[in-house]
Amino acid sequence: MKCLVTGGSGFLGSYLVDELIKKNHSVTILDKVSPTFKLNKKIKFIKADLLNENKTELAVRNQDIVFHYGGLSGIDESMVNPLRTARFNIISTIRLLELCLKYKIKRFIFASTVYVNSEQGSFYKSSKRAAEDFIEEYKKRYNLEFTILRFGTVYGPRASKENGINKIIDVALKKKKIIYEGNKKSIREYINVKDAAKIALKTMDKKYANKYVQITGNKKTSVI
Helix, strand or coil: CCCEECCCHHHHHHHHHHHHHCCCEEEEEEEEECCCCCCCCCEEEEECCCCCCCHEEEEEEEEEEEEEEHHHHHHHHHHHHHHHHHHHHHHHHHHHHHHHCCCCCEEEEEEEHHHHHHHCCCHHHHHHHHHHHHHHHHHHHCCCEEEEEEEEEEECCCCCCCCCCHHHHHHHHHCCCCCCCCCCCCCCCCCHHHHHHHHHCCCHHHHCCCCEEECCCCCCEEEC
8 A cells, every 4th residue: 555654754653664664565754854764665755844735735645544643742842832732733633634535545544642531741632632533523524534543652762852761761871860750650551662563554454444542562560
């Protein structure tokens, strides 16, 4: 299939691209950052952010499936910049949904978060919840097929500095002691990014159409 991955140069998106290529899918990446991995003839790269309407439309055209992994992913950044969060996580999603209708995309697969059902996550959580609402409504009104992936705490190589595990390790290396500024009672279900990508790939199957899939580890671990 021909698949667009927004945010395909990023942490989660890049591993999804790896898995798609292994299964012989053709991939287009739309990202404002160039990939750190080597491109080949099966991968097309379009450099632009999600607010670039012309390049976003070019990316969606002629695709079968859109994996929407792009947007603002840092909870800390979302806390201090709710307007920017709304632009990149809500408005850009609506524009993509409109393009999916225009070009008759078979499925819109959206990277959301387990935070949508919690009190944590600040404006990041709010933006993902709002985006989910719009996706659901596009299904009701226009019959646009979707799958919503609610990711838990993902870790692994290529993670950004915003990643929870990376933050702890980075501070430990610099200050020679482990510091965690969050709630000491926090429980996480950690999942390696490679496993998360393999699960996401499986959701292309028809049985996951119009479903919500929680992608987390299978063991609860105390952060402390």
